[in-house]
Amino acid sequence: MPGMTMTEKILAKHAGRSHVDPGENIWVDVDVLMTHDVCGPGTIGIFYEKFGKNAKVWDPMKVVVIPDHYIFTADEKCHRNVQILRDFVREQGLKYYYDPEFVKNEPGMPNPYKDPTKTNYKGVCHKALPEEGHVRPGEIMLGTDSHTCTAGAFGMFASGVGNTDAAFTLGTGKTWLKVPPTMKFMFHGQIPPYLTAKDLILAVIGEIGVDGATYRSMYFAGDGVSSLTLEDRMTLTNMAIEAGGKNGVCDVDEKTLKYVRARSNVPTWDVVKDDAGAKYIYEHEWDLATMEPMVAKPHSPDNKDTARNCSDVKVDRAYIGSCTGGKITDMIMAASILKGNKVKVRTFVVPGSTEVHADMKKLNLRGVEKGPNEKSIEDILVDAGCLVGPSGCAACLGGPADTFGRLQSTETCISTTNRNFPGRMGSKSAAVYLASPLTVAASALTGHVTDPREFVSEPIETGMAGVM
Amino acid sequence: METIITGKAYVLGDNIDTDQIIPAQYLSFNPSLPEERKFFGMYANSGVPENQAGLPQGKTPFVRPNEFKSDYTIVIGGKNFGCGSSREHAPLALAEAGIKAVIAEFYARIFFRNSINGGYLLPLESTQRLVEKIRTGDELEIDLKAGKVTNKTQKQTYQLQPVGDVLPIIEAGGVFDYAKKAGMLK
Ligand code: SF4
Numbered sequence: 001m002p003g004m005t006m007t008e009k010i011l012a013k014h015a016g017r018s019h020v021d022p023g024e025n026i027w028v029d030v031d032v033l034m035t036h037d038v039c040g041p042g043t044i045g046i047f048y049e050k051f052g053k054n055a056k057v058w059d060p061m062k063v064v065v066i067p068d069h070y071i072f073t074a075d076e077k078c079h080r081n082v083q084i085l086r087d088f089v090r091e092q093g094l095k096y097y098y099d100p101e102f103v104k105n106e107p108g109m110p111n112p113y114k115d116p117t118k119t120n121y122k123g124v125c126h127k128a129l130p131e132e133g134h135v136r137p138g139e140i141m142l143g144t145d146s147h148t149c150t151a152g153a154f155g156m157f158a159s160g161v162g163n164t165d166a167a168f169t170l171g172t173g174k175t176w177l178k179v180p181p182t183m184k185f186m187f188h189g190q191i192p193p194y195l196t197a198k199d200l201i202l203a204v205i206g207e208i209g210v211d212g213a214t215y216r217s218m219y220f221a222g223d224g225v226s227s228l229t230l231e232d233r234m235t236l237t238n239m240a241i242e243a244g245g246k247n248g249v250c251d252v253d254e255k256t257l258k259y260v261r262a263r264s265n266v267p268t269w270d271v272v273k274d275d276a277g278a279k280y281i282y283e284h285e286w287d288l289a290t291m292e293p294m295v296a297k298p299h300s301p302d303n304k305d306t307a308r309n310c311s312d313v314k315v316d317r318a319y320i321g322s323c324t325g326g327k328i329t330d331m332i333m334a335a336s337i338l339k340g341n342k343v344k345v346r347t348f349v350v351p352g353s354t355e356v357h358a359d360m361k362k363l364n365l366r367g368v369e370k371g372p373n374e375k376s377i378e379d380i381l382v383d384a385g386c387l388v389g390p391s392g393c394a395a396c397l398g399g400p401a402d403t404f405g406r407l408q409s410t411e412t413c414i415s416t417t418n419r420n421f422p423g424r425m426g427s428k429s430a431a432v433y434l435a436s437p438l439t440v441a442a443s444a445l446t447g448h449v450t451d452p453r454e455f456v457s458e459p460i461e462t463g464m465a466g467v468m
Numbered sequence: 469m470e471t472i473i474t475g476k477a478y479v480l481g482d483n484i485d486t487d488q489i490i491p492a493q494y495l496s497f498n499p500s501l502p503e504e505r506k507f508f509g510m511y512a513n514s515g516v517p518e519n520q521a522g523l524p525q526g527k528t529p530f531v532r533p534n535e536f537k538s539d540y541t542i543v544i545g546g547k548n549f550g551c552g553s554s555r556e557h558a559p560l561a562l563a564e565a566g567i568k569a570v571i572a573e574f575y576a577r578i579f580f581r582n583s584i585n586g587g588y589l590l591p592l593e594s595t596q597r598l599v600e601k602i603r604t605g606d607e608l609e610i611d612l613k614a615g616k617v618t619n620k621t622q623k624q625t626y627q628l629q630p631v632g633d634v635l636p637i638i639e640a641g642g643v644f645d646y647a648k649k650a651g652m653l654k
Contacts, residue, residue, distance in 0.1 A: 027652075077496035419487070
């Protein structure tokens with residue numbers, strides 16, 4: 001029998017089959033289903049409409065509900081939507097719910113959490129899922145959010161679905177999938193100090209286009225990927241959807257296992273590897289030593305260029321946040337450039353999760369617990385003139401008009417987020433450049449798009465930040 | 469399933485993403501409540517930049533101010549229609565506005581899946597690029613059995629791609645009815 005890829009093997013196993021081929025439609029058992037405050041209310045509505053008003057979810061331990069999108073807004077409907085999630089969680093007896101207890105359904109802007117270590121609220125779902133132990137090699141996760149593919153960094157099949165699909169899975173534990181063929185992206189060498197996974201994925205999307213992986217799986221391989229931190233691998237798989245990918249995966253190694261062992265709320269999992277004879281529909285290789293810091297110019301993630309080529313572009317603001325670029329390692333990278341300097345443009349920082357926010361207060365620039373007289377990562381960012389907001393999706397997707405960092409007019413923003421479609425971060429007349437946290441921080445200091453090599457010469461150590 | 473769909477065309481370009489189809493600021497409406505669901509029709513396609521709204525001339529609103537329904541029944545798109553987020557609000561918004569079918573060169577995966585599984589509209593694929601051939605406001609007739617779309621205004625007929633292996637789900641009216649028919653659901 002011909003060899004299978006990791007994605008094919010995971011799908012086959014969950015369909016109760018020994019072999020599947022790309023293009024086949026199969027029914028699979030789902031291990032984890034995640035929903036949030038934007039798509040949850042619609043999903044819950046369809047679930048009760050189709051399965052009846054007394055319906056129960058297929059497995060209350062396998063449903064994870066994470067409000068994250070519209071939390072810090074005075075918009076009453078947004079607060080109402082969080083309440084719909086709460087009611088559902090109570091009715092269904094769900095264990096895994098991360099409540100923004102500071103949204104009390106009172107009119108007006110809710111107070112942010114006082115202490116990120118003392119709140120059940122988590123922040124952005126794709127960052128919270130692995131932190132809270134919902135992500136494991138070899139499993140299938142579906143989420144009502146296109147960036148659910150992020151979890152593929154841990155060697156699982158993870159993909160975004162809509163409300164109807166999610167409602168179907170809620171009631172049955174199953175979904176139908178077309179087995180995708182796999183594209184293989186090989187990176188050779190060690191990641192140099194001026195590059196991050198963001199540069200790699202922008203190069204990939206620039207190469208294959210925003211539709212280059214439509215109906216396909218993206219496999220990121222090679223010693224270049226092994227040299228990345230787990231958080232940086234999450235940046236690769238996170239943006240698989242920006243190339244149209246159904247999912248993205250990385251190999252499982254000791255780094256993965258260390259993380260999952262420390263966090264998983266299920267004791268066992270299956271490490272799956274590509275067979276030697278696995279077939280790929282496309283292969284491309286890069287040498288990390290010859291790659292450059294990249295940007296995606298307005299208004300598409302595949303509009304690639306080097307940061308250096310765009311040095312004449314003036315920026316009005318910088319944004320460091322989201323499930324793509326709001327992790328603790330992203331914060332450390334940005335802070336190492338901003339340290340001791342002052343930003344020239346308004347710079348917004350949004351931690352990807354409350355754990356990231358807690359770490360920003362606790363850790364120093366090397367990713368270890370700071371001494372009593374040492375500055376924390378948050379101190380360094382605030383001293384540099386950054387505005388630090390509470391964890392959540394915030395301006396990554398624009399959101400209600402009062403959203404922290406939202407673009408309101410014809411501004412140019414350089415951002416660590418993942419999409420720069422017209423209007424994505426707010427105003428339709430704004431222009432967004434996507435870049436790595438290093439490039440965004442460098443640009444915030446100069447006021448124009450800036451290659452971070454002007455500021456970084458030594459490797460930036462992140463220690464165990466984001467792992468333990 | 470209707471096999472003939474007629475109505476006016478609204479023409480858009482390539483890579484129409486779900487933020488353009490329904491901007492994030494309107495996602496706080498709950499589609500499960502009828503009195504809120506209709507607002508998705510009002511704001512459908514409101515994120516499309518003005519000069520690309522209703523090609524070739526642009527500046528043509530998809531839904532007139534303060535109305536819930538569009539004058540158009542069929543959307544024509546180019547490549548990668550519906551890319552971006554997984555929000556099912558996108559096909560739902562088009563359907564609420566009165567759209568019965570989209571004809572594009574090809575779709576982003578999640579939009580295609582949501583359109584079919586939720587039974588909102590027909591995501592059809594053309595065999596050639598129609599964005600420059602059909603004009604916003606042209607009267608179209610889609611004949612699903614024959615796999616053709618006729619532009620009655622310009623007296624032209626174009627071939628559509630076969631619907632393929634998702635036809636049973638479309639015919640059933642969505643994934644729930646399909647699973648019922650297949651005996652998977654009671
Ligand atoms: S941070 Fe942005 S991309 Fe990530 S889940 Fe939130 S809105 Fe989506």
